[in-house]
Amino acid sequence: MFSKACEYAIKASIYIAQQSHQERSANVKEVAKAVNAPEAFTAKILQQLCRENILESIRGKQGGFIFSVDKQKQIKIFDVVQLIDGDAIFTNCGLGLQKCSSDNPCPVHDDFKGVRDGLVAMVKKYSFYDLALKTETGLAWLK
Template sequence: MFSKACEYAIKATIYIAQQSHQERRVNVKEVSKAVDAPEAFTAKILQQLCRENILESNRGKQGGFIFQIEKQKQIKIYDVVQLIDGDDIFTNCGLGLQKCSSENPCPVHDDFKEVRNGLIAMVQKYSFYDLAQKTESGLAWLK
C-alpha cells in the first residue's frame, strides 16, 4: 500500500522514538539494522525527516538521531506518509484510473472510498509516541 521508502520511514521513526524515550541517540547503521532496511536508503530517508524538522540529528561521537517526546506526541503517521509518498494513496482511484470520481466511478469506487477513508482515519489517529509506547510494551513489533 505504501512505498518501500514510506514503510522504512515509518518503522525508522518508530524505532528512533523508542530509543529517544530512553534518551539514546542512534546512528544510521543501528536504525537500518533495526528496521531491516538498506543503510544508504535509510540515511536518505532520515535526512529527509530531519529537513522537515521531524527528527533531529547531531554529528560526532555523541551524535545520532533523536525524536523529541513533544514532537512524537504531535507527529502522526499521516505526516510521514504525506512527506514520503504524498497524498496519492488518499485521493487516487483504487484501480489507477485517471478520471474516477463520484460522477464517473470505477467498478470499485464506493468500496475503495470506504477503504481509503478508513486508512486516512488510522494514519491520523496514531502519533509516533503512541506507536513507540505500543512497541516498547510488547503489544506490537517492528520486525
C-alpha cells in the same frame, strides 16, 4: 500499500522514538539494522525527516538521531506518509483510473472510498509516541 521508502521512514521513526524515550540517540547503522533496511537508503530517509523537522540530528562521535517526545506526540503517521509518498494513496482510484470520481465512478469506487477513508482515519489517529509505546510494551513489533 505504502512505498518501501515510506515503510522504512515509519519504522525508523518508531525505532528512534523508542531510543529517545530512553534518552539515547540512534545512528544510521543501528536504525538500518533495527528496521531491516539498506544503510544508504536509511541515511537518505533520515536526512529527509530531519529537513522536515520531524527528527533531529546530533553530530559527533556520540551523535545520531533523536525524536523529541513533544514532536512524537504531534507527528502522526499521516505526516510521514504525506512527506514520503504524497497524498495519492488517499485520493487516487482503487483501479488506477485517471478519471474516477463520484460523478464518473469506477466499478469499485464506492467500496474503495470506504477503504481510503478508513486508512486516512487510521494514519491520522496514531502519533509516533503511541506507536513507540506499543512496541516498547510488546504490543507490537517492528520486524
